[in-house]
Amino acid sequence: MTASDAHVAIDAIWRIESARLIAGLARMVRDVGLAEDLAQDALVIALERWPESGVPDNPGAWLMATAKHRAIDRLRRNTRLEDKQHELARAFGLQMALAASDLEAALDDDIGDDLLRLIFTTCHPMLSTEARVALTLRLLGGLATTEIARAFLIPESTVAQRIVRAKRTLAGARVPFEVPSRGELAARLSSVLEVIYLVFNEGYSATAGDDWMRPGLCDEALRLGRILAELVPKEPEVHGLVALMEIQASRSGARTGVSGEPVLLLDQDRSRWDLLLIGRGLKALDRAEELGGRALGPYGLQAGIAACHARARTAAETNWPRIAALYAALAQIAPSPVVELNRAVAIAMTFGPGAGLELVDALASEPSLKAYHLLPSVRGDLLEKLGRLDEARAEFERAASLTHNERERELLLKRSRAGAITSR
Amino acid sequence: MRYMMFMYPGVPTEADWAPSADDVAAMTRYNEELTRAGVLLALDGLHPASEGARVSVAGGKRVVTDGPFAEAKELVGGYWIIQVKSKQEAVEWASRCPLGPDDFIEVRRVYEMSDFPADVQEAAGELSSQPPEQTVAQ
Numbered sequence: 282m283t284a285s286d287a288h289v290a291i292d293a294i295w296r297i298e299s300a301r302l303i304a305g306l307a308r309m310v311r312d313v314g315l316a317e318d319l320a321q322d323a324l325v326i327a328l329e330r331w332p333e334s335g336v337p338d339n340p341g342a343w344l345m346a347t348a349k350h351r352a353i354d355r356l357r358r359n360t361r362l363e364d365k366q367h368e369l370a371r372a373f374g375l376q377m378a379l380a381a382s383d384l385e386a387a388l389d390d391d392i393g394d395d396l397l398r399l400i401f402t403t404c405h406p407m408l409s410t411e412a413r414v415a416l417t418l419r420l421l422g423g424l425a426t427t428e429i430a431r432a433f434l435i436p437e438s439t440v441a442q443r444i445v446r447a448k449r450t451l452a453g454a455r456v457p458f459e460v461p462s463r464g465e466l467a468a469r470l471s472s473v474l475e476v477i478y479l480v481f482n483e484g485y486s487a488t489a490g491d492d493w494m495r496p497g498l499c500d501e502a503l504r505l506g507r508i509l510a511e512l513v514p515k516e517p518e519v520h521g522l523v524a525l526m527e528i529q530a531s532r533s534g535a536r537t538g539v540s541g542e543p544v545l546l547l548d549q550d551r552s553r554w555d556l557l558l559i560g561r562g563l564k565a566l567d568r569a570e571e572l573g574g575r576a577l578g579p580y581g582l583q584a585g586i587a588a589c590h591a592r593a594r595t596a597a598e599t600n601w602p603r604i605a606a607l608y609a610a611l612a613q614i615a616p617s618p619v620v621e622l623n624r625a626v627a628i629a630m631t632f633g634p635g636a637g638l639e640l641v642d643a644l645a646s647e648p649s650l651k652a653y654h655l656l657p658s659v660r661g662d663l664l665e666k667l668g669r670l671d672e673a674r675a676e677f678e679r680a681a682s683l684t685h686n687e688r689e690r691e692l693l694l695k696r697s698r699a700g701a702i703t704s705r
Numbered sequence: 706m707r708y709m710m711f712m713y714p715g716v717p718t719e720a721d722w723a724p725s726a727d728d729v730a731a732m733t734r735y736n737e738e739l740t741r742a743g744v745l746l747a748l749d750g751l752h753p754a755s756e757g758a759r760v761s762v763a764g765g766k767r768v769v770t771d772g773p774f775a776e777a778k779e780l781v782g783g784y785w786i787i788q789v790k791s792k793q794e795a796v797e798w799a800s801r802c803p804l805g806p807d808d809f810i811e812v813r814r815v816y817e818m819s820d821f822p823a824d825v826q827e828a829a830g831e832l833s834s835q836p837p838e839q840t841v842a843q
Binding site: 561 | 741742743744746764768786788790791793794796797798817818
């Protein structure tokens with residue numbers, strides 16, 4: 282095996298094994314930072330040895346055994362330096378735990394529990410959102426710091442710092458490595474879902490010409506979501522989030538035109554939507570609805586809206602009344618001006634542009650939408666439909682001045698010019 | 706990227722294909738592993754090719770040949786579709802499949818629209834402005 286073959290193989294194995302490895306080690310050493318260091322040590326040893334010895338038959342078990350040896354070595358080294366009696370007792374306890382864990386490792390359930398503990402730890406609410414995202418992608422996604430930096434368009438040192446600080450914060454606060462109790466579960470789970478959806482959206486907002494790591498974030502988020510859905514199969518919101526991401530991802534091939542320009546949902550060539558992902562999304566939504574009954578959470582409701590579009594064979598066949606009802610339900614449990622703006626669009630599609638415009642105008646003084654380009658963009662669209670073309674043109678121009686996306690700006694300016702021509 | 710893993714059972718004839726309960730359990734465990742890892746998108750097992758048919762064209766005419774076919778080897782028995790980051794990751798997953806002595810798996814990357822040059826993408830767009838019926842699933 283050549284060194285480069287071995288490196289490619291080790292990359293793939295690391296992607297498959299690293300989360301389980303780190304999770305298992307974290308249970309033993311009760312510190313995710315130390316667990317990752319040990320896993321990294323094992324990786325370095327594999328990179329040294331596998332090019333010559335070849336990849337072992339069970340690479341996951343090999344990495345785990347190697348990491349455990351490193352754990353014991355480190356503890357022995359520490360006992361020489363620090364309080365011997367205390368450390369010896371700890372080392373003895375650890376060795377017992379390591380021996381016992383060989384038996385436990387045979388049980389898949391335990392691996393699942395460890396992974397779940399790890400997800401709840403990396404998404405702990407005491408960490409900042411950025412720290413949670415970086416730590417989760419690193420420890421659960423198996424991404425290298427440079428990959429995370431490229432994906433989020435930030436310097437590598439920033440990512441490295443966030444990860445180091447996050448580990449320190451967790452260790453300093455002695456955050457227990459455990460699945461939260463029933464009472465805490467809902468709040469802690471929503472922190473996990475938030476992180477996954479944030480990663481997905483970061484990838485979804487990537488544009489043509491971006492580094493491939495950016496759209497790759499959608500795949501990472503989907504993978505994490507699917508893993509989580511297997512770990513906590515009875516939580517409707519997890520299935521709701523997976524459904525939402527599967528259906529949104531199904532449109533990724535249709536969201537941009539040949540030269541990279543954005544194509545709006547209703548103008549998309551629906552034959553380019555990915556039927557496999559739509560099918561998976563609708564199935565996940567079914568599970569969310571079965572488990573959650575009538576009370577869908579915010580992700581389930583958004584997935585329901587996405588599903589309305591996915592089920593419509595043409596834009597004209599969209600079930601707008603249902604979308605308007607789902608947005609109304611969403612506004613009840615997670616009210617926000619953006620939800621209200623979307624509801625206005627659905628109302629306009631159901632009852633006509635005038636009804637939608639009333640709702641949009643009610644949002645005009647909303648401070649959080651002041652710099653939000655979609656407000657004037659939607660208003661311009663409704664005004665155009667009402668034949669108020671001069672006002673529409675002004676709104677499109679305003680929207681163009683607010684967007685940060687170059688392609689979108691072009692699209693908006695085109696609409697503004699088209700309005701100018703028709704109004705003559 | 707998306708990969709398809711084709712399973713080729715290494716049996717002399719399809720009639721010999723009779724997995725034991727242990728074989729089935731091992732395969733089920735493997736499928737669950739793929740699911741739990743979040744990489745599995747779809748999978749299916751296929752009825753024997755002897756119950757299928759082949760359609761070809763000879764001298765401009767359509768020819769239908771019912772199974773069984775002469776060479777029983779190299780007949781697809783089933784497939785998985787997985788979402789992975791590299792070919793090596795697909796190979797790694799294939800090598801974890803509980804294979805019999807003469808079984809093999811072929812790993813192939815699935816084309817995505819973005820793999821085609823712009824003119825092909827445009828042509829494909831013109832051909833299909835209407836989606837297939839399945840979009841209205843349920």
